Amino acid sequence: MAAVLAAVLTVPAHADMMIRDGQVVEASGAPFVMRGINHAHLWFPNRTERALKDIAAAGANTVRIVLGNGVRWNRTSERTVRQLIARSKAAGLITVLEVHDTTGYGQTGDGAAKDAATIAQATDYWIEIKDALIGQEDYVILNIANEPSGNGVAESYWVDEHKAAIVRLRAAGLKNVIMVDGPNWGQDGSQTMLRRAREVFEADPLKATMFSVHMYQVYSNDAVIRAYLDGFRSQGLALVVGEFGPDHEGEPVDEATIFDLTNQHGIGYLGWSWSGNGPKARDLDMTVKFNARHITPWGERIIHGEGGIKATSKPAAIFGQATEKPPARNIFSRWFGAE
Numbered sequence: 001m002a003a004v005l006a007a008v009l010t011v012p013a014h015a016d017m018m019i020r021d022g023q024v025v026e027a028s029g030a031p032f033v034m035r036g037i038n039h040a041h042l043w044f045p046n047r048t049e050r051a052l053k054d055i056a057a058a059g060a061n062t063v064r065i066v067l068g069n070g071v072r073w074n075r076t077s078e079r080t081v082r083q084l085i086a087r088s089k090a091a092g093l094i095t096v097l098e099v100h101d102t103t104g105y106g107q108t109g110d111g112a113a114k115d116a117a118t119i120a121q122a123t124d125y126w127i128e129i130k131d132a133l134i135g136q137e138d139y140v141i142l143n144i145a146n147e148p149s150g151n152g153v154a155e156s157y158w159v160d161e162h163k164a165a166i167v168r169l170r171a172a173g174l175k176n177v178i179m180v181d182g183p184n185w186g187q188d189g190s191q192t193m194l195r196r197a198r199e200v201f202e203a204d205p206l207k208a209t210m211f212s213v214h215m216y217q218v219y220s221n222d223a224v225i226r227a228y229l230d231g232f233r234s235q236g237l238a239l240v241v242g243e244f245g246p247d248h249e250g251e252p253v254d255e256a257t258i259f260d261l262t263n264q265h266g267i268g269y270l271g272w273s274w275s276g277n278g279p280k281a282r283d284l285d286m287t288v289k290f291n292a293r294h295i296t297p298w299g300e301r302i303i304h305g306e307g308g309i310k311a312t313s314k315p316a317a318i319f320g321q322a323t324e325k326p327p328a329r330n331i332f333s334r335w336f337g338a339e
Contacts, residue, residue: 016137017177019208022236024177024268027138028317034094034240034268035313036062037286037302040276041084042073042100047290049087051274054292056091059309061316063088064096064143064242064270069125071117072101078129085132089139092319096179096242096270097133098143099125104185106157107150119145119161127172134173138318142169143179143242147186147214155192158183163203170205178209179242186214186243194231201237212242214272215258217251219244225257233265240268245284246298259307271302 017026024032037055041048043066055063065084067076081097088095099122104113122145126133133140144165149158162180169178180200182188193211201209211232219225232239241262246255262269275290277283286299295303303309 016175017139017141017208018206019177019210019238022233022238023266024210024238026317030317031266032061032094032268032316033266033312033314034062034096034270035309036060036064036093036096036268036270037309038064038066038243038270038273040066040273042066042068042076044276044290045080047275048084051290052087052091052093054287054290055274056093057292058303059313060093061313062094062096062268062270063091064098066100066146067097069099069101069117069122071121072103072115075125078132081129081132085136085140089319092315094141094316095139096141096143098146098179098181100146102145102149103147104150105148106153108152111150113150116150117145119148119157119165122148123165123168126169126174130172130174133176137176140176141179141210142174142176143181143212144169145181147181149183151184151189153183155183155190155196158192159196159199162200166200166204166209175206175208178204179212179240180209181242182211182213184218185216186212187216187218188213188228189218191228191231194228197232197237198235210238210240212240214243215241216244216248216253219254219258220252221254222257225254225261229261229265229267240270242270243272244269245272245281246301247283249280255301259305263307263312271298 026032037060039051068074085095101117102122103116105116105118107113126142166178182193184190188194197211241258244258245253247253272284275285275287277285283298285296288294288296
Protein backbone atom coordinates (compact mmCIF):
# COMPACT_ATOMS: atom_id res chain seq x y z
CA MET A 1 0.00 0.00 0.00
CA ALA A 2 2.86 2.37 0.80
CA ALA A 3 4.28 1.85 -2.69
CA VAL A 4 0.90 2.60 -4.24
CA LEU A 5 0.53 5.75 -2.15
CA ALA A 6 3.98 6.95 -3.18
CA ALA A 7 3.19 6.39 -6.84
CA VAL A 8 -0.09 8.31 -6.60
CA LEU A 9 1.33 11.21 -4.65
CA THR A 10 4.28 11.73 -7.00
CA VAL A 11 2.09 12.23 -10.09
CA PRO A 12 2.65 15.87 -11.19
CA ALA A 13 -0.17 18.25 -10.44
CA HIS A 14 -2.28 19.40 -13.40
CA ALA A 15 -0.93 22.57 -14.99
CA ASP A 16 -3.51 25.06 -16.26
CA MET A 17 -3.33 27.42 -19.21
CA MET A 18 -0.45 29.79 -18.49
CA ILE A 19 1.91 32.40 -19.89
CA ARG A 20 5.38 31.22 -20.83
CA ASP A 21 8.04 33.29 -22.60
CA GLY A 22 5.51 35.84 -23.81
CA GLN A 23 3.14 33.21 -25.18
CA VAL A 24 -0.20 31.79 -24.06
CA VAL A 25 0.44 28.10 -23.45
CA GLU A 26 -2.12 25.39 -22.75
CA ALA A 27 -1.80 22.80 -20.02
CA SER A 28 -0.67 20.35 -22.72
CA GLY A 29 2.33 22.59 -23.37
CA ALA A 30 1.00 23.62 -26.77
CA PRO A 31 1.13 27.34 -27.65
CA PHE A 32 -2.31 28.82 -28.15
CA VAL A 33 -2.80 31.66 -30.62
CA MET A 34 -6.22 33.28 -30.34
CA ARG A 35 -8.19 33.68 -33.52
CA GLY A 36 -11.46 34.96 -32.24
CA ILE A 37 -14.51 37.16 -32.34
CA ASN A 38 -16.18 39.45 -29.79
CA HIS A 39 -19.83 38.96 -28.95
CA ALA A 40 -21.93 41.56 -27.11
CA HIS A 41 -23.89 39.22 -24.86
CA LEU A 42 -24.65 42.04 -22.41
CA TRP A 43 -27.02 43.77 -24.85
CA PHE A 44 -28.10 40.76 -26.89
CA PRO A 45 -28.46 37.84 -24.46
CA ASN A 46 -31.12 36.16 -26.56
CA ARG A 47 -28.71 35.97 -29.48
CA THR A 48 -25.87 34.35 -27.58
CA GLU A 49 -26.64 30.64 -27.84
CA ARG A 50 -26.87 30.79 -31.63
CA ALA A 51 -24.00 33.25 -31.94
CA LEU A 52 -21.57 30.97 -30.11
CA LYS A 53 -22.35 28.11 -32.47
CA ASP A 54 -22.02 30.36 -35.51
CA ILE A 55 -18.75 31.89 -34.29
CA ALA A 56 -17.35 28.39 -33.84
CA ALA A 57 -18.62 27.39 -37.29
CA ALA A 58 -16.78 30.40 -38.72
CA GLY A 59 -13.58 28.74 -37.51
CA ALA A 60 -12.83 30.84 -34.44
CA ASN A 61 -11.03 29.19 -31.54
CA THR A 62 -11.90 31.94 -29.03
CA VAL A 63 -14.86 34.13 -28.16
CA ARG A 64 -14.64 37.28 -26.07
CA ILE A 65 -17.93 37.86 -24.29
CA VAL A 66 -19.21 41.22 -23.02
CA LEU A 67 -20.55 41.13 -19.45
CA GLY A 68 -21.85 43.78 -17.06
CA ASN A 69 -21.15 44.22 -13.34
CA GLY A 70 -24.23 46.32 -12.60
CA VAL A 71 -22.56 49.73 -12.30
CA ARG A 72 -23.33 51.04 -15.77
CA TRP A 73 -25.29 48.21 -17.33
CA ASN A 74 -27.20 45.20 -16.05
CA ARG A 75 -25.25 42.78 -13.91
CA THR A 76 -24.51 39.43 -15.53
CA SER A 77 -25.34 36.81 -12.90
CA GLU A 78 -23.02 34.03 -11.79
CA ARG A 79 -25.55 31.53 -13.11
CA THR A 80 -25.45 33.15 -16.53
CA VAL A 81 -21.66 33.17 -16.52
CA ARG A 82 -21.69 29.43 -15.83
CA GLN A 83 -24.04 28.95 -18.79
CA LEU A 84 -21.87 31.06 -21.06
CA ILE A 85 -18.78 29.05 -20.18
CA ALA A 86 -20.60 25.74 -20.70
CA ARG A 87 -21.98 26.81 -24.08
CA SER A 88 -18.62 28.11 -25.23
CA LYS A 89 -16.93 24.87 -24.22
CA ALA A 90 -19.61 22.86 -26.02
CA ALA A 91 -18.80 24.88 -29.15
CA GLY A 92 -15.06 24.27 -28.74
CA LEU A 93 -14.26 27.89 -27.92
CA ILE A 94 -11.86 29.28 -25.34
CA THR A 95 -13.76 32.01 -23.49
CA VAL A 96 -12.49 35.49 -22.67
CA LEU A 97 -14.86 37.19 -20.22
CA GLU A 98 -14.78 40.98 -19.76
CA VAL A 99 -16.58 43.60 -17.68
CA HIS A 100 -17.67 46.37 -20.04
CA ASP A 101 -18.89 48.90 -17.47
CA THR A 102 -15.36 50.28 -17.04
CA THR A 103 -15.17 51.56 -20.62
CA GLY A 104 -13.55 55.01 -20.79
CA TYR A 105 -13.44 55.58 -17.02
CA GLY A 106 -12.08 58.93 -15.83
CA GLN A 107 -12.23 60.96 -19.02
CA THR A 108 -13.67 64.42 -18.54
CA GLY A 109 -15.08 66.92 -20.99
CA ASP A 110 -16.03 65.81 -24.49
CA GLY A 111 -16.52 62.06 -24.66
CA ALA A 112 -16.64 61.63 -20.88
CA ALA A 113 -17.89 58.31 -19.51
CA LYS A 114 -19.21 59.74 -16.24
CA ASP A 115 -20.97 56.60 -15.04
CA ALA A 116 -18.18 54.15 -15.84
CA ALA A 117 -17.06 51.62 -13.24
CA THR A 118 -13.60 51.55 -11.71
CA ILE A 119 -11.10 48.71 -12.10
CA ALA A 120 -11.67 47.98 -8.40
CA GLN A 121 -15.42 47.62 -8.97
CA ALA A 122 -14.78 45.23 -11.84
CA THR A 123 -12.51 43.24 -9.54
CA ASP A 124 -15.26 43.10 -6.90
CA TYR A 125 -17.50 41.49 -9.51
CA TRP A 126 -14.99 38.79 -10.45
CA ILE A 127 -14.47 37.90 -6.81
CA GLU A 128 -18.23 37.75 -6.23
CA ILE A 129 -18.67 35.23 -9.08
CA LYS A 130 -15.36 33.43 -8.60
CA ASP A 131 -17.01 30.04 -8.08
CA ALA A 132 -18.04 30.10 -11.74
CA LEU A 133 -14.41 30.58 -12.78
CA ILE A 134 -12.48 28.34 -10.41
CA GLY A 135 -11.92 24.99 -12.08
CA GLN A 136 -12.23 26.52 -15.55
CA GLU A 137 -8.59 27.63 -15.85
CA ASP A 138 -8.03 25.63 -19.05
CA TYR A 139 -11.03 27.23 -20.73
CA VAL A 140 -11.55 30.76 -19.39
CA ILE A 141 -9.39 33.89 -19.54
CA LEU A 142 -10.37 36.70 -17.19
CA ASN A 143 -10.23 40.11 -18.90
CA ILE A 144 -10.45 42.34 -15.83
CA ALA A 145 -11.88 45.54 -17.32
CA ASN A 146 -12.72 46.59 -20.86
CA GLU A 147 -10.97 49.79 -22.01
CA PRO A 148 -10.50 50.70 -18.34
CA SER A 149 -9.71 54.39 -18.75
CA GLY A 150 -10.33 57.19 -21.22
CA ASN A 151 -7.95 59.86 -22.45
CA GLY A 152 -6.29 62.29 -20.05
CA VAL A 153 -6.35 59.90 -17.09
CA ALA A 154 -3.17 59.65 -15.01
CA GLU A 155 -1.14 56.62 -16.05
CA SER A 156 -0.69 55.73 -12.39
CA TYR A 157 -4.40 54.81 -12.33
CA TRP A 158 -3.92 52.16 -15.01
CA VAL A 159 -0.74 50.80 -13.40
CA ASP A 160 -1.62 50.89 -9.72
CA GLU A 161 -5.23 49.77 -10.02
CA HIS A 162 -4.37 46.79 -12.20
CA LYS A 163 -1.57 45.73 -9.86
CA ALA A 164 -3.98 45.89 -6.93
CA ALA A 165 -6.66 44.02 -8.88
CA ILE A 166 -4.33 41.17 -9.80
CA VAL A 167 -3.18 40.77 -6.20
CA ARG A 168 -6.81 40.65 -5.02
CA LEU A 169 -7.86 38.16 -7.70
CA ARG A 170 -5.03 35.79 -6.87
CA ALA A 171 -5.67 36.10 -3.14
CA ALA A 172 -9.28 35.13 -3.83
CA GLY A 173 -8.09 31.88 -5.41
CA LEU A 174 -8.51 32.76 -9.08
CA LYS A 175 -5.78 31.10 -11.14
CA ASN A 176 -7.07 31.83 -14.64
CA VAL A 177 -4.88 33.64 -17.12
CA ILE A 178 -5.62 37.34 -16.62
CA MET A 179 -5.96 39.76 -19.53
CA VAL A 180 -5.36 43.50 -19.03
CA ASP A 181 -6.67 46.06 -21.53
CA GLY A 182 -4.75 49.18 -22.43
CA PRO A 183 -5.78 52.70 -21.34
CA ASN A 184 -7.03 55.40 -23.74
CA TRP A 185 -10.17 53.44 -24.61
CA GLY A 186 -8.04 50.33 -25.03
CA GLN A 187 -5.84 51.83 -27.75
CA ASP A 188 -2.93 52.82 -25.49
CA GLY A 189 -2.33 55.98 -27.48
CA SER A 190 -0.19 57.25 -24.60
CA GLN A 191 1.84 54.00 -24.70
CA THR A 192 1.39 53.65 -20.97
CA MET A 193 0.79 49.92 -21.31
CA LEU A 194 3.70 49.50 -23.70
CA ARG A 195 6.06 51.21 -21.25
CA ARG A 196 4.72 49.91 -17.95
CA ALA A 197 3.16 46.51 -18.63
CA ARG A 198 6.16 44.80 -17.04
CA GLU A 199 5.28 46.37 -13.67
CA VAL A 200 1.77 44.98 -13.89
CA PHE A 201 3.00 41.56 -14.98
CA GLU A 202 5.42 41.35 -12.06
CA ALA A 203 2.56 41.98 -9.60
CA ASP A 204 1.10 38.59 -10.54
CA PRO A 205 2.50 35.87 -8.29
CA LEU A 206 1.52 33.29 -10.91
CA LYS A 207 3.09 35.27 -13.77
CA ALA A 208 -0.02 34.46 -15.81
CA THR A 209 -1.02 37.93 -17.02
CA MET A 210 -1.27 38.98 -20.65
CA PHE A 211 -2.12 42.30 -22.29
CA SER A 212 -4.65 43.45 -24.86
CA VAL A 213 -4.50 46.44 -27.19
CA HIS A 214 -7.56 47.58 -29.14
CA MET A 215 -6.42 48.65 -32.58
CA TYR A 216 -8.68 51.29 -34.04
CA GLN A 217 -7.88 54.70 -35.55
CA VAL A 218 -4.65 55.14 -33.58
CA TYR A 219 -3.37 52.26 -35.74
CA SER A 220 -3.96 53.69 -39.19
CA ASN A 221 -0.62 52.78 -40.75
CA ASP A 222 2.02 50.09 -40.91
CA ALA A 223 4.72 51.96 -38.99
CA VAL A 224 2.60 52.55 -35.88
CA ILE A 225 1.33 48.98 -35.75
CA ARG A 226 4.76 47.48 -36.35
CA ALA A 227 6.41 49.64 -33.67
CA TYR A 228 3.78 48.74 -31.08
CA LEU A 229 3.86 45.00 -31.66
CA ASP A 230 7.65 44.95 -31.82
CA GLY A 231 7.79 46.90 -28.56
CA PHE A 232 5.85 44.19 -26.77
CA ARG A 233 7.72 41.34 -28.41
CA SER A 234 11.05 42.82 -27.32
CA GLN A 235 9.90 42.68 -23.68
CA GLY A 236 8.82 39.06 -23.80
CA LEU A 237 5.28 39.92 -22.75
CA ALA A 238 2.17 38.21 -24.08
CA LEU A 239 -0.07 40.45 -26.20
CA VAL A 240 -3.32 40.04 -28.09
CA VAL A 241 -5.12 42.49 -30.36
CA GLY A 242 -8.29 42.28 -28.31
CA GLU A 243 -10.44 44.38 -30.64
CA PHE A 244 -9.98 45.75 -34.15
CA GLY A 245 -11.87 46.37 -37.36
CA PRO A 246 -11.57 47.88 -40.83
CA ASP A 247 -12.31 51.41 -39.59
CA HIS A 248 -13.70 53.13 -36.51
CA GLU A 249 -16.46 55.71 -36.67
CA GLY A 250 -15.35 56.74 -40.14
CA GLU A 251 -11.61 56.82 -39.42
CA PRO A 252 -9.32 54.29 -41.12
CA VAL A 253 -7.60 51.31 -39.53
CA ASP A 254 -4.80 49.45 -41.30
CA GLU A 255 -6.34 46.03 -40.74
CA ALA A 256 -4.23 44.46 -43.50
CA THR A 257 -1.06 45.13 -41.50
CA ILE A 258 -2.71 43.83 -38.33
CA PHE A 259 -3.49 40.54 -40.06
CA ASP A 260 -0.03 40.36 -41.60
CA LEU A 261 2.01 41.07 -38.47
CA THR A 262 -0.08 39.08 -36.00
CA ASN A 263 0.28 36.04 -38.24
CA GLN A 264 3.95 36.67 -38.81
CA HIS A 265 4.69 36.82 -35.09
CA GLY A 266 2.12 34.40 -33.67
CA ILE A 267 0.10 37.10 -31.91
CA GLY A 268 -3.58 36.51 -31.21
CA TYR A 269 -6.43 38.67 -32.44
CA LEU A 270 -10.12 39.05 -31.56
CA GLY A 271 -12.16 40.99 -34.10
CA TRP A 272 -14.96 43.31 -33.02
CA SER A 273 -17.72 42.13 -33.36
CA TRP A 274 -20.22 39.50 -34.45
CA SER A 275 -23.18 41.90 -34.72
CA GLY A 276 -25.19 44.61 -32.98
CA ASN A 277 -23.05 47.75 -33.32
CA GLY A 278 -24.72 51.16 -33.37
CA PRO A 279 -25.03 53.34 -36.49
CA LYS A 280 -21.61 54.99 -36.09
CA ALA A 281 -19.86 51.63 -35.91
CA ARG A 282 -22.04 49.57 -38.22
CA ASP A 283 -19.02 48.70 -40.39
CA LEU A 284 -17.74 46.61 -37.48
CA ASP A 285 -20.62 44.12 -37.72
CA MET A 286 -19.48 40.79 -39.16
CA THR A 287 -23.04 39.59 -39.78
CA VAL A 288 -26.29 41.34 -40.62
CA LYS A 289 -28.55 41.18 -37.57
CA PHE A 290 -26.72 38.10 -36.23
CA ASN A 291 -27.57 36.08 -39.34
CA ALA A 292 -24.55 33.92 -40.19
CA ARG A 293 -25.88 33.48 -43.73
CA HIS A 294 -25.54 37.22 -44.31
CA ILE A 295 -21.87 38.06 -43.86
CA THR A 296 -20.80 41.70 -44.13
CA PRO A 297 -17.62 42.85 -45.92
CA TRP A 298 -15.80 42.94 -42.56
CA GLY A 299 -17.08 39.48 -41.72
CA GLU A 300 -15.92 38.20 -45.09
CA ARG A 301 -12.49 39.74 -44.56
CA ILE A 302 -11.83 38.42 -41.08
CA ILE A 303 -13.34 34.98 -41.65
CA HIS A 304 -12.29 34.16 -45.22
CA GLY A 305 -9.62 36.72 -46.12
CA GLU A 306 -5.85 36.41 -46.23
CA GLY A 307 -4.53 35.84 -42.72
CA GLY A 308 -8.10 35.49 -41.49
CA ILE A 309 -9.73 33.01 -39.16
CA LYS A 310 -10.41 30.16 -41.59
CA ALA A 311 -6.83 30.23 -42.83
CA THR A 312 -5.01 30.53 -39.51
CA SER A 313 -7.17 29.35 -36.60
CA LYS A 314 -6.25 26.17 -34.75
CA PRO A 315 -8.53 24.77 -32.06
CA ALA A 316 -7.33 24.66 -28.49
CA ALA A 317 -5.66 21.33 -27.73
CA ILE A 318 -7.87 20.91 -24.65
CA PHE A 319 -10.85 20.18 -26.88
CA GLY A 320 -9.07 17.14 -28.25
CA GLN A 321 -8.93 15.81 -24.70
CA ALA A 322 -11.60 15.22 -22.10
CA THR A 323 -13.85 18.27 -21.83
CA GLU A 324 -13.66 18.24 -18.03
CA LYS A 325 -10.88 17.52 -15.61
CA PRO A 326 -11.55 14.18 -13.86
CA PRO A 327 -12.78 14.58 -10.30
CA ALA A 328 -10.23 14.05 -7.56
CA ARG A 329 -10.31 10.46 -6.34
CA ASN A 330 -10.22 9.38 -2.75
CA ILE A 331 -7.17 7.12 -2.91
CA PHE A 332 -8.24 5.23 0.23
CA SER A 333 -11.67 4.18 -1.07
CA ARG A 334 -10.32 1.04 -2.68
CA TRP A 335 -9.33 -0.35 0.68
CA PHE A 336 -11.74 1.25 3.09
CA GLY A 337 -14.87 1.74 0.98
CA ALA A 338 -14.85 5.50 1.59
CA GLU A 339 -16.78 7.81 -0.71
